[in-house]
Amino acid sequence: MSRYLPTGVVPGAYDKAPTIGLPDGHVAWSGPQAWAHLSGLATSEGSIAIDTYPGSDLVGLRRQLMLALPDALLIDVEEAAALSPDEIDQIISSHLTDDRVFGIMDHRPLHDFYDRSRLEAVARRVEQATTPVVVYGWGATLVPASFGGVVLADLARWEIQKRQRGGAPNWRANNGGEDQLRKVKRGFFVEWRMADRHKRTLFDRLDFLLDANISMSEAKLITGDSLRAGLQLAATRPFRVVPFFDPGVWGGQWMKNVLEIGDEQNYAWCFDCVPEENSLLLDVAGTVVELPALNLVFTHPRELLGEKTFARFGAEFPIRFDFLDTMAGGNLSLQVHPLTDYIHNRFGMTYTQDESYYLLDAGIDAVVYLGIRDGIDPIAMEEALRTAATGAASFRADDFVNAFPAKKHDHFLIPAGTVHCSGADSMVLEISATPYIFTFKMWDWGRVGLDGIPRPIHLDHALANIQWDRGTDWTRRNLVNQVEPVASGDGWVEERTGLHEFEFIEVRRHWFTDRVQHHTNGTVNVLNLVEGAEAVVESPTGTFEPFVVHYAETFIVPAAVGAYTIRPTGAGIGQRLGTVKAFVRGTQR
Structure with missing residues (x-):
């Protein structure tokens, strides 16, 4: 047992791949089944657009389309209508700056990087085709054609960064061997912002979502209705995003031992709740589909x-x-x-x-x-x-x-x-x-x-x-340790631990051996179980299923949840447990 493991904490209990289970009736297709399903869609509808997130494997995508639709017209919208790499570099150079890390936020729409006349030429090819047509690539839906189906091939930012470390370039850039920090800078300040703005226009019209985080030959497919149902479900119950871990020059051994992760020499960081970077996992009839957690922020911000x-x-x-x-x-x-x-x-x-x-x-x-x-x-x-x-x-x-x-x-x-x-x-x-x-x-x-x-x-x-x-x-x-008692009751104590008045986040800590009443009060709550082995989050009215959390796990309670309780369960029974909870000041009802 690790010398870092707190007393009473169960080794390996930390969930490194938390999922959100969709109810019965939803279906997912994987690998050949997914491509066969897309083939049937293109054949029956005549034309489809597969809009991709930048960083997606377009070579692999085309290969699978050729196997599934050997007689179809396949059009790479980026090659057919996007500006050249040199033109794009010139346009965004002022936002990238010479610094390795910092640029300036770019607010351009994606269509600024496409030639309008060439997009219209692609549309004419789609309308005049006598065989099934698939237009694919980032910006496929910019083509002014009447597509019979719209597919989003989505990709998490952490997966993009891993691919870039392996030599992948930025979008339409000849920089595969460039410093990784500069690649991330180009994504952070330009590409990802533009991609997210574009993606937000697609959620309501999507027929299918393609999980592009794995090999295209193994890609997973769900309907747009299943995607929307999963996001709606997440917006109304506690959930966790998928943590990811990364080594660093100053990294240590605590996470490696206590959370039982990987075999790197050390682990410095874990992003345990950064929806801009983390993913959600939807369990669709036993098939786990990955999508960026930002999709939830974009589609259900109020809830x-x-x-x-x-x-x-x-x-x-x-x-x-x-x-x-x-x-x-x-x-x-x-x-x-x-x-x-x-x-x-x-x-x-x-x-x-x-x-x-x-x-x-x-x-x-x-x-x-x-x-x-x-x-x-x-x-x-x-x-x-x-x-x-x-x-x-x-x-x-x-x-x-x-x-x-x-x-x-x-x-x-x-x-x-x-x-x-x-x-x-x-x-x-x-x-x-x-x-x-x-x-x-x-x-x-x-x-x-x-x-x-x-x-x-x-x-x-x-x-x-x-x-x-x-x-x-x-x-x-x-x-330093600005702890103030707030309230107490049978088996629990609430404390305010900060943050400073200059900061917009409020943090409350609860110590408890019994059930504690919580309420979102109209704003999102982010919590971590900082002491004790295991707790369960429950709805007093049964509006969501009991949600079990383990030591060191961060979880999100959407504002729409309202009242909820947390109590010891499983290995946590008989222990004194502790949570810290963060929320935005001045937003509570």
Whole structure:
């Protein structure tokens, strides 16, 4: 048994592939059956459009279509009507910038990257064809033709990133061998935004969804009605997204041992609730179909987020839970996040990356670096950082930054502009706002990344955002373990643990040995079982089936759920359990 495993927690209980089961009557097709079904659709309807998410395997898609429809006219809309790679590069260059990590949000529609006359030429070919026609590729539905069927080949962002690490380029780009950070930047600031805007126009008209996250020969197919039923179901009950794990230069061993994941040398990150990145798994008659969790945000924003949260953020999930594992690892980079005005003016983002560290576990000597030491000279700190950036000397972080002792269940609040990082031998549940790439590294302890390349330092950005008045005393009084009792009852206690008044997220912790009453109060709730083996989430009126969660699992309760309860169950009975719950302040009814 792992030395990190908490007492009473069942090894291997953490669910790495949570599913949402559709009721009887829904069907999924896989592999040859899926392609045979699409072949029948094209034959009976005359023409279909398979609109793909950028990063989909179009070569594999065409191969399967040729096998299934040997006499059909197959048209790759990207080759037939999209602008050339050079033209696209020229258009988006100002939004990509020269930086490895940061660009500017691009709000162009997809049709800006297509030639209208060539789209019309494709439409004429479709209308004049005497055999079945399949138009495929990102933007297939831009063709102004009357298609008999519309299919979306969807792809999760994490899968796109894995393919890019293997050498796949961005959309219509000759950059297969480029730095992975630059590929992600192009996706984050340009392609994925454009793809999501385009995809949102398709949900109501989809006849089928094709799961393109696996080999095209094994792709899975469900009807548009099944997709919509699954998303409707998720919007009305507690659920989990699919976590993914990634190694890092500072990564540790806690997740690897406690959650029993993979065989990498270490794991640094786990995105356990980042709907912009994570997937949902629909169990359709025993076939598991993967789709981006963002599809739920786009199709049911009011039920999921709540009316007030939707009015404030739009169809965007504003709360992120993730893990940072440095147990037997190293310090995170010393960093700061941008102020709201800065992130809006420089990068086109509407809100910033406020966050906090909740300690799931900590070693004896664990610390969190947070805030500037009282009395330090900002000019001296800047000079020391700039010298360190040249490699001429190390940055003596302890001379300038507070290092607060950290123990299990401590909570450190990190409003934007606060210098911070988690030290070694910590297991952090990071609770934050969603713009997740906006970290300005100042010092990375003289390391290089796993790829052997120094990780990017953004000193100028960082220095423009450091709040120098957040000294030792201010930080201790405002950001370290701001726990306040809220309420208590038979077998439970509720505490407020933050966040800071500058941040829009509220966090409540419940300790309990018996049933606890909760209510979404009109806004989405995000929770993690931070103590105890197992709990069950239930509806007082039976509107959803009991939902079991295990230690360290993050789960989402949509605003539409309203009242719900959490109590110990299974291996959790007889234990003191703990949850942390985050929601958007000022949106409760």
